[in-house]
Amino acid sequence: MTSTNDEGGPRPVRVYLVDDHALFRTGVRAELAGADDRVEVIGEAGSVAEAVAGIGHFAPDVVLLDVHMPDGGGAEVLRRVRESHPDVVFLALSVSDAAEDVITVIRGGARGYVTKTISGHELAEAILRVAGGDPVFSPRLAGFVLDAFSRGTSAESVGDPELDLLTPRERDVLRLLARGYAYKEIASELFISVKTVETHVSSVLRKTQLSNRYELSRWATDRRLV
Structure with missing residues (x-):
């Protein structure tokens, strides 16, 4: 995903941040601003409804997506916008490292999943990588995805109808x-x-x-x- 700015050089990857904690969003903005000028946060949302509207309005390159929010979380955002915005890339950014959370959002269409222990520089690199087409996972989480899709099953709890x-x-x-x-x-x-x-x-x-x-x-x- 490469495009140019008005001067003809490559423009930053445009990022939309979705998290229900305003203080955390502020921190991520600050971390990314100081980490890599190839990444630019262009908007943010604190709820599923705001996220759906904002993604439609800004058409970002990458959405940093919280997994858990009071009104449905990352999986609900993916469900509501993936079909209408197929070019937008989603990278889950969550405090949770539970297998079922990882598998749920990856099956929903996210290209990667990193935890909130990640540094600003690591997060910027992850954003650039998913924007370029690579899947990105925090090291411990990659095993969940490999196991789930190589065996055609997910963690024990995923796929349980109840x-x-x-x-x-x-x-x-x-x-x-x-x-x-x-x-x-x-x-x-x-x-x-x-x-x-x-x-x-x-x-x-x-x-x-x-x-x-x-x-x-x-x-x-x-x-x-x-």
Whole structure:
């Protein structure tokens, strides 16, 4: 993906940043600005709806895509824009290194997946590589993808019809719940409110048709989410 600027030289790769934490978006902008002048952040969004509208408006080269957001996350953004914007490249940037998250967004059309421990220079390099057509993964995550697609299966939990009913954030809450975390601890771990945790748990109970957290814990353990 190479084009020129008004002076005839190669223009920067135009990046659109999607993450529901404004402070994190500010940090990424600053890191990329100081890392490589071949990368330029042209816009940002904090929700799925904003992302869909912004991608349509800016037509970026690369979208840096958060996996977990309150209104559906990266998988929902991919679902809503991939068909209408086939030339846009998506690179997932997430705190999560769970196998099911990686496989879900790659199957949705993302070209790579890196975690938020990445440095600014490494992130700029990853952006340039996916813009050039290469897949990019944080080292530990590449194995998930290779295993999933070489065997025609994903991590144990992917492809489970019941588990597929849950959003990525609901899976995060369920995973911590099954590990014995209290609601307050889950809220702190995921940077959400206790009320939001309660809402997610209620939704999971409804979708799984289970009665309490102990049944949920067994259900999650059976699917190797813990």
